[in-house]
Amino acid sequence: MTEKILFVEDEQDLGSLIKQYLETKGFDIDWFDNSKNALKAFKENTSSYGLCLLDVQMPQKSGFELAENIVQIKEHIPFVFLTARTEKKDRLTGLNLGATDYISKPFDIDELALKLKNILKMTSGAVAPKVQLSSYMIGDILYNREQLTVTTPDKKVAKLTTREAELIEHFYHNKNKRIKKEEILVKIWGENDYFLGRSLDVFISRLRKIIAQSKKVSLSNVYGAGYIFNVEE
CATH class of the missing domain: 1.10.10.10 (Winged helix-like DNA-binding domain superfamily/Winged helix DNA-binding domain)
Structure with a gap:
């Protein structure tokens, strides 16, 4: 797998665990614990990222807000939300932003790895539909x-x-x-x-x-x- 995944998770222990595990499965992971640094890296290396894995609940800027910024830079990039929120309105917000998937915590990390692999496989070289943000x-x-x-x-x-x-x-x-x-x-x-x-x-x-x-x-x-x-x- 050559395309990087932009991974944003503010919980240090969880972020480190997910990054290390996904790398053992062959993924190339750039992990950030805040939206500001993640967005900066994405702007500087837009073409190297093939997918975004975003935690929803973060200080300063949420995963939803970060996704809005990202698709304005690269509108055809798939992204997946990780969240402890289970309310229907939050799930709909994520899907309305064009999320490829919305995964509730706690989750099975093997299932996460499989979903990411399938998303990258489906979107590699393909043109995704244009995202119309609300x-x-x-x-x-x-x-x-x-x-x-x-x-x-x-x-x-x-x-x-x-x-x-x-x-x-x-x-x-x-x-x-x-x-x-x-x-x-x-x-x-x-x-x-x-x-x-x-x-x-x-x-x-x-x-x-x-x-x-x-x-x-x-x-x-x-x-x-x-x-x-x-x-x-």
């Missing part, structure tokens, strides 16, 4: 595409209209580069029209107010050429 971080704001909300760093929640949500998503998928006004009008409204352009100006003004408290996200004008949705990850 929510994801844009800089330091949280966008929820199902509830049509934006949560800013000061914890305020702004409700979006469908059109505003479409704009947010279009800007995000074209972040940090110039987007022509005409392109936005055709993409969102279906045509380039003067009066629709005036309507777009109103939507832009409202979006700026919504993200005003963000230190990592801004929407700037490029005079006569469109806009740039600036996002600092």
Whole structure:
């Protein structure tokens, strides 16, 4: 097995045990006890990882939040959650994020090894379906595409209209580069029209107010050429 597994477990004894056992079974394991270092390693060595094994309950950033960050970097990577949580809502959260499997603690470590082997075998060289997240971080704001909300760093929640949500998503998928006004009008409204352009100006003004408290996200004008949705990850 050549692809590495990014393994994140904050319990030292359990993490060490799982890493050592899986390595005896031929897996290449990178183990981290916190999400921050794990995400840093993933960003620096994205292509070397073929699967993520994530504990859900961790300090600072949960396994769910880490998964959201990871699929924004490499959307076709499979991942498995390990958790002591048994509530249906937590399982659904994991599956909604696109989890390949969701394993409750305590678990049989031989069964875990077999599942990981099968997942790597199935996904090796294959293109997984694109993951559509219900929510994801844009800089330091949280966008929820199902509830049509934006949560800013000061914890305020702004409700979006469908059109505003479409704009947010279009800007995000074209972040940090110039987007022509005409392109936005055709993409969102279906045509380039003067009066629709005036309507777009109103939507832009409202979006700026919504993200005003963000230190990592801004929407700037490029005079006569469109806009740039600036996002600092």
